Amino acid sequence: MNCEQLAALYEEYALGVLEGEERAELEAHLARPGDQCISGVAQARWVVAQLAHAAPDAQPPATLRGKIADAVKPSADTSRAAVPIEKPNSSEPRAIFPAWAWVAAAALALITGYTVRQMNSQNEQLAQLRKQMKLATMQNQALQNQLDLDRMVAMVMMSPDSVPFKLMPKDKNMPMVHAYLHPHMGVAITADQMPSMPSARTLQLWFVPKKGNPVSIAIFHPDAAGQIALVAPVNMPMTEIAALAVTDEPAGGSPQPTTPIAWMAQVN
Amino acid sequence: MLLAVVQPWPEGKQPTDAVLMERILQRDSGALEALYDRYGRPVYSLVLRIAQHPSSAEEIVQDVFLQLWRSADRFQISRGPLEPWLFTMARNRALDFLRLKREKQRRREDSDSDILPSAVVRPDPEGDIDQSRRAEKIRALMTSLPEAQRRAIELAFFEGMSHSEIAAATGEALGTVKSWIRGGLLRLRESLGEASS
Numbered sequence: 001m002n003c004e005q006l007a008a009l010y011e012e013y014a015l016g017v018l019e020g021e022e023r024a025e026l027e028a029h030l031a032r033p034g035d036q037c038i039s040g041v042a043q044a045r046w047v048v049a050q051l052a053h054a055a056p057d058a059q060p061p062a063t064l065r066g067k068i069a070d071a072v073k074p075s076a077d078t079s080r081a082a083v084p085i086e087k088p089n090s091s092e093p094r095a096i097f098p099a100w101a102w103v104a105a106a107a108l109a110l111i112t113g114y115t116v117r118q119m120n121s122q123n124e125q126l127a128q129l130r131k132q133m134k135l136a137t138m139q140n141q142a143l144q145n146q147l148d149l150d151r152m153v154a155m156v157m158m159s160p161d162s163v164p165f166k167l168m169p170k171d172k173n174m175p176m177v178h179a180y181l182h183p184h185m186g187v188a189i190t191a192d193q194m195p196s197m198p199s200a201r202t203l204q205l206w207f208v209p210k211k212g213n214p215v216s217i218a219i220f221h222p223d224a225a226g227q228i229a230l231v232a233p234v235n236m237p238m239t240e241i242a243a244l245a246v247t248d249e250p251a252g253g254s255p256q257p258t259t260p261i262a263w264m265a266q267v268n
Numbered sequence: 269m270l271l272a273v274v275q276p277w278p279e280g281k282q283p284t285d286a287v288l289m290e291r292i293l294q295r296d297s298g299a300l301e302a303l304y305d306r307y308g309r310p311v312y313s314l315v316l317r318i319a320q321h322p323s324s325a326e327e328i329v330q331d332v333f334l335q336l337w338r339s340a341d342r343f344q345i346s347r348g349p350l351e352p353w354l355f356t357m358a359r360n361r362a363l364d365f366l367r368l369k370r371e372k373q374r375r376r377e378d379s380d381s382d383i384l385p386s387a388v389v390r391p392d393p394e395g396d397i398d399q400s401r402r403a404e405k406i407r408a409l410m411t412s413l414p415e416a417q418r419r420a421i422e423l424a425f426f427e428g429m430s431h432s433e434i435a436a437a438t439g440e441a442l443g444t445v446k447s448w449i450r451g452g453l454l455r456l457r458e459s460l461g462e463a464s465s
Contacts, residue, residue, distance in 0.1 A: 011453035011457060012449060012450060015425060015453065016428060017430050017431045017434070017449055019430050019431055042348065044457075045356060046349075047460055048453070049352030049356050050460060051406060051421070051425045052311075052313075052358075052359065053402060053407060054407060055314045055317035055318075055426070056313060056317060058309075058313040059309065060312035064308070064312070065301065065304055065305075068300065068301070068304055068330055072337050076296070077294060
């Protein structure tokens with residue numbers, strides 16, 4: 001579509017309702033410097049922002065103004081709020097505050113103002129650095145957790161005591177899920193090319209005993225790359241396990257399967 | 269001493285948003301307070317409508333004005349007026365809160381670029397009408413829309429839903445929802461155009 005055809009969608013885009021191909025097409029235009037759609041969408045944002053006036057009028061708490069003022073006080077240039085309001089009367093003797101005193105006071109105010117601004121700038125840089133460090137620490141922790149998990153999965157997979165199983169999908173379009181059952185370390189589950197799942201749903205792994213109801217072992221989601229890697233404890237003797245099964249359940253899992261088995265492997 | 273706090277600008281002569289933003293860049297906290305006096309109420313009304321919770325709304329509004337203080341250098345008055353920029357920033361922040369509350373997902377570390385809106389340009393800068401008249405226009409327009417159409421626009425604006433989410437929430441066909449919203453926005457655009465001419 002060209003810019004003229006896309007013009008009818010500008011307000012919907014600014015409102016955030018546009019989806020799919022229409023959204024992708026408009027965003028492709030917006031990514032081109034100088035594209036006519038850029039100014040069109042900027043104008044549409046103004047129109048859409050006016051819908052804020054449709055909100056019922058409400059009075060903010062009286063304390064809010066003071067909270068905001070207090071919060072910015074440390075980074076405010078306090079020297080700006082103080083200015084002379086009285087001029088010395090020219091008819092009065094000038095000896096009390098000679099010119100050099102005014103010059104000195106002004107110089108002091110300038111130096112103070114400059115120092116305060118420098119400190120504020122340094123404080124802001126420090127806060128920014130702290131934020132970046134926090135983010136890096138979190139990323140590092142996430143990587144470490146992933147590494148630990150991968151290590152555990154590899155240990156279970158490579159142990160001579162582990163027994164491998166292939167969980168076959170009921171839907172032929174779905175990939176196979178691999179399980180490695182170890183009597184002490186637990187069961188490792190791996191899969192690739194899994195389709196993404198809505199956040200309201202989860203996959204749930206079950207041990208199906210020879211007698212009795214299925215026992216929930218773990219709930220899991222494919223990651224952004226469609227991969228699954230997890231290790232869960234084995235909570236029953238391996239000889240009692242008749243089959244491994246995976247079902248699609250509501251987020252948080254279910255006490256018992258609520259949907260047909262999606263993947264299964266016979267164990268004993 | 270002969271130093272005292274004075275009125276930062278002459279009484280009765282209100283500085284423009286551009287002047288206040290310039291003074292915020294110079295770290296003048298009085299300018300931020302003046303902008304709060306001008307926009308605090310409509311911003312709070314908007315955020316409260318979205319967040320539905322007074323103490324959360326208060327926190328979000330405080331966040332928005334502090335963001336304005338921190339990111340004043342990112343706002344260019346030449347690229348558009350302050351009011352819709354502020355409304356867009358408040359709406360983004362409030363919808364983030366709403367999504368977080370609904371989905372109970374872990375709060376991500378918001379960077380400035382996540383909340384700061386893109387350029388907002390008034391279509392007809394010369395023909396702008398005052399804030400209260402524009403607000404009256406918007407309220408009148410919304411009241412004049414059929415209930416279902418108004419509801420669809422409110423779900424989009426105040427609850428951040430997409431076309432298909434609104435269709436699912438209202439049980440209406442996707443095409444119907446699209447045409448309601450498109451029609452409503454067209455009327456909004458025309459109404460604001462008429463109001464400013």
